[in-house]
Amino acid sequence: MNQKHPKGLPILFFTEMWERFSFYGMRAILVLYLTKETMGENPGMGWSNTDALVLYGWYTMLVYVFSIPGGIIADRWLGQKKTVFLGGLLIAAGQLTLVVDSLATFYTGLMLIISGVGCLKPNISTMVGGLYKAGDPRRDAGFTIFYIGINIGAAAAPLIVGYIGEVYGWHYGFGLAGIGMLLGQGVYLWGQKFLKEVGNFIPMEKVEGSKTNKPLTKIEKDRVIVLLISFVIVIVFWGAYEQAGGLMNIYTKEKINRMVFGFEIPASLFQSVPAFFVIIFGTAVASFWLKRNKLGKETSSLFKMAIGIMVMGTGFLMMSGATLEAADGGKAMLIWLILSYLLQVIGELSLSPVALSFITKLAPVKYASIMMGIYFAATGLGNKLAGLVGEFAQSAGEFEVFTGIFIFCLLFGLLLLLFFKKLKELTHGAEEVSA
Numbered sequence: 001m002n003q004k005h006p007k008g009l010p011i012l013f014f015t016e017m018w019e020r021f022s023f024y025g026m027r028a029i030l031v032l033y034l035t036k037e038t039m040g041e042n043p044g045m046g047w048s049n050t051d052a053l054v055l056y057g058w059y060t061m062l063v064y065v066f067s068i069p070g071g072i073i074a075d076r077w078l079g080q081k082k083t084v085f086l087g088g089l090l091i092a093a094g095q096l097t098l099v100v101d102s103l104a105t106f107y108t109g110l111m112l113i114i115s116g117v118g119c120l121k122p123n124i125s126t127m128v129g130g131l132y133k134a135g136d137p138r139r140d141a142g143f144t145i146f147y148i149g150i151n152i153g154a155a156a157a158p159l160i161v162g163y164i165g166e167v168y169g170w171h172y173g174f175g176l177a178g179i180g181m182l183l184g185q186g187v188y189l190w191g192q193k194f195l196k197e198v199g200n201f202i203p204m205e206k207v208e209g210s211k212t213n214k215p216l217t218k219i220e221k222d223r224v225i226v227l228l229i230s231f232v233i234v235i236v237f238w239g240a241y242e243q244a245g246g247l248m249n250i251y252t253k254e255k256i257n258r259m260v261f262g263f264e265i266p267a268s269l270f271q272s273v274p275a276f277f278v279i280i281f282g283t284a285v286a287s288f289w290l291k292r293n294k295l296g297k298e299t300s301s302l303f304k305m306a307i308g309i310m311v312m313g314t315g316f317l318m319m320s321g322a323t324l325e326a327a328d329g330g331k332a333m334l335i336w337l338i339l340s341y342l343l344q345v346i347g348e349l350s351l352s353p354v355a356l357s358f359i360t361k362l363a364p365v366k367y368a369s370i371m372m373g374i375y376f377a378a379t380g381l382g383n384k385l386a387g388l389v390g391e392f393a394q395s396a397g398e399f400e401v402f403t404g405i406f407i408f409c410l411l412f413g414l415l416l417l418l419f420f421k422k423l424k425e426l427t428h429g430a431e432e433v434s435a
């Protein structure tokens with residue numbers, strides 16, 4: 001991890017940190033704002049819980065599904081670098097539109113943010129990959145560092161924007177999220193001098209070895225197949241993991257004993273715990289895999305992803321423990337929740353930054369951005385799936401759903417382990433490091 005990285009990395013790190021601050025800050029107060037009654041202090045929209053959660057589900061899905069148009073815009077017209085800038089502008093405009101209190105500005109603001117994240121998030125990730133040449137052994141570490149930046153923004157946002165939004169007023173919270181994004185744009189503009197080589201528009205006919213409509217080679221086709229399979233992995237992963245904002249959040253509020261030293265910690269505060277764990281354990285998990293690699297043991301991305309899904313799934317077993325403890329109507333110990341998030345994050349760190357890096361290694365150059373776009377769209381579907389699973393828990397019972405997630409992830413991971421050698425062959429050595 002302590003190698004030198006390209007100078008562009010800190011620029012992308014801080015830009016994305018602020019974008020995530022803006023994104024997670026707004027997300028933290030969205031449902032609270034929607035469900036708050038329309039009268040009294042700091043009024044909201046007076047929606048029912050169900051209506052609010054439905055909108056939340058669509059929003060968290062669309063925000064990533066729009067990565068597909070975002071990817072197309074970058075590949076066809078603007079290149080990633082300019083599309084990221086456009087995305088930042090749209091996000092800031094959207095957040096600032098939410099400052100105005102009306103239904104029309106509310107929907108306009110959401111649409112602007114959705115389009116903006118679609119332009120920014122996949123393309124900035126592709127740019128991180130573009131900082132490294134094929135076979136550069138620093139690439140995975142670069143993505144881990146970038147991922148830590150994401151989570152600094154994600155950890156701070158619910159605390160700061162949440163506080164301002166709840167205490168001073170929702171619209172100040174939205175405004176603060178907008179200011180965060182503008183700071184990100186500032187960093188990005190200032191850092192252009194370090195990004196000269198990356199994210200530029202390449203006209204199709206100039207893409208190495210292609211004529212305009214030349215079909216993909218056999219190797220490229222095989223790699224696209226592996227990528228498509230990894231998108232399924234991603235849907236399963238986020239479908240389980242994203243319980244954090246919904247089911248786990250409600251469970252924490254209702255059935256976890258949150259008293260610490262005579263003080264009751266508000267449930268919403270626990271929303272920052274996974275992001276803090278990413279910051280604390282990010283480098284340790286990356287070093288663990290690096291060490292295994294040096295010992296000559298298996299460390300291909302698909303292997304890490306399989307292990308990641310199983311470890312994350314084991315986190316849900318901890319929640320099964322909590323439900324058993326609370327079965328008599330009492331509350332469960334906090335340690336279950338903390339252990340659950342810890343295992344989920346260790347799994348996340350073995351999968352999520354690795355998957356980002358994997359895509360930049362495997363995608364054919366002319367489809368680089370669109371492949372990343374589809375990857376994020378898969379994440380969006382995972383988010384929607386998570387909402388459906390969470391809803392299902394209301395009728396099926398929490399123990400059944402938490403345990404079900406654990407078993408499913410374990411079996412899914414084992415299935416991947418069974419087939420990963422075959423899948424690895426289809427990558428045709430894209431992961432070979434030329435150290």
Ligand code: PHE
Nearest residue numbers: 020064150151154352376379
């Ligand atoms: N915490 C991650 C992030 O905000 C979650 C995520 C992973 C979202 C992959 C989209 C795609 O970046």
